[in-house]
Amino acid sequence: MTVSTADTMLYLNGVSVAFDGFKAINELSLVLEEGEMRAVVGPNGAGKTTMMDIITGKTRPDKGEVIFAGNVDLTKHDEAGIARMGVGRKFQKPTVFETHTVEDNLLLSLKGSRGVFDLLFARRTKAEQARIDELLDLIRLGDRRSEKAAALSHGQKQWLEIGMLLAQDPKVLLVDEPAAGMTDAETMQTAELLRQVAGEHTVMVVEHDMDFVRALGVKVTVLHEGSVLAEGSLDHVSSNPKVIDVYLGR
Template identity: 65%
Template sequence: MTIGGEVTSALLYLDDVSVTFDGFRALNRLSLSIGANEMRAIIGPNGAGKTTMMDVITGKTRPNTGTALFQARHDLTRLDEASISQLGIGRKFQTPTVFDMHTVEDNILLALKTDRRPFPVLFSKRTREEKERIDALLERVRLTASRHRSAGELSHGQKQWLEIGMLLAQEPKLLLVDEPAAGMTDQETADTADLLREIAKTASVVVVEHDMVFVRDLGVKVTCLHEGSVLAEGSLDAVSANERVIEVYLGR
């Protein structure tokens, strides 16, 4: 395989990726490049291909055609979901998935990047390194004061942060986040934007979002998808001024 400069400089490289379901083309020759420590916002109408794109990246869906490379050398189209996760790709779905009956601290402990089984993990003595790692993660996701609460008692926004913390415990190189601002208060939304900007200092982040105020708060490059392809790309102001984006997504 001949790898050009764009591929070698990208953490994630998608080129000419197409996915068809029963005659419906969910992705249509999609090309996208995400750099190391870059945060990118992905916007677009329902059915634009945003979820299918994440499914391809994480190995849930195999494309009919195209290239999907991670770190220029890992062919994501040939790997299963577990193998892709081990490479350092984490995904957060719109609805947070946490262990409601366990404490916030135990949720983070269960997610730490080691070979862990729930029973021995929860009832064995924690090492100094584990305690320090948990403390750092709880502080990072703004849940230090809630560490002994059960996860089920948290607000929706706090559960979102907890799940992000659990993903960070796996030390991902790329984090895919689906509509993190949905259902949050204004303050939680602002805090989430701050959190994602902090994460992007050490890992790449792809944020799929419909809330344009939140996207503006992120202050990052925006890619608008439509009918499985990139419709426009650039700053939010530039994308928002695109006539086709206005027509198919933003409206007037």
């Protein structure tokens, strides 16, 4: 806990997890400052998604702790609890509620009570409507608000999902490959969107696309075989011989 200070938002300390003997995450330690945006890169099987699974409570680590906001160990909580504390997650494959309208998708994501009976009698307030409108503007889906989410294009679904994350008003945003399957223009727009939200939120972006990472222009962490291989600016890590080794093969 020595590293953890007041402005540390997320601190992974010596986390390990193994699946049937295969060490997916191996003594991984990582610190995210409050308001920081971090890009996490690494080849396939480096443990990026598993790391997110651990932070969001989907996978329990065999060892180690994940300290959130200085005092909460996330490994003791479940997904819903972690989400309510303010950790939002975007999946690799865009996952939105296809049969709901775009607006309802955002409505369900808004921060607020999650109690069964509260929801049974909940009515949409003016404040909620205002927040939804604001988010719709941000993700550029204002004109499609009452369409079913299934009708959106791939890129629009990615944005909608980011919008849903923001609706939660999370402290930490975990974004898994937001640019996957996007056109170049969409990729750049997405990078722009993420830059907008960073600052008030702490953001961790997992990405393969180096152009996208470059467009983000933030500190980069390289994962390899479940632990941190290198950390620093993109130029710094991409000149690191170990990183080159891992990416280009030995």
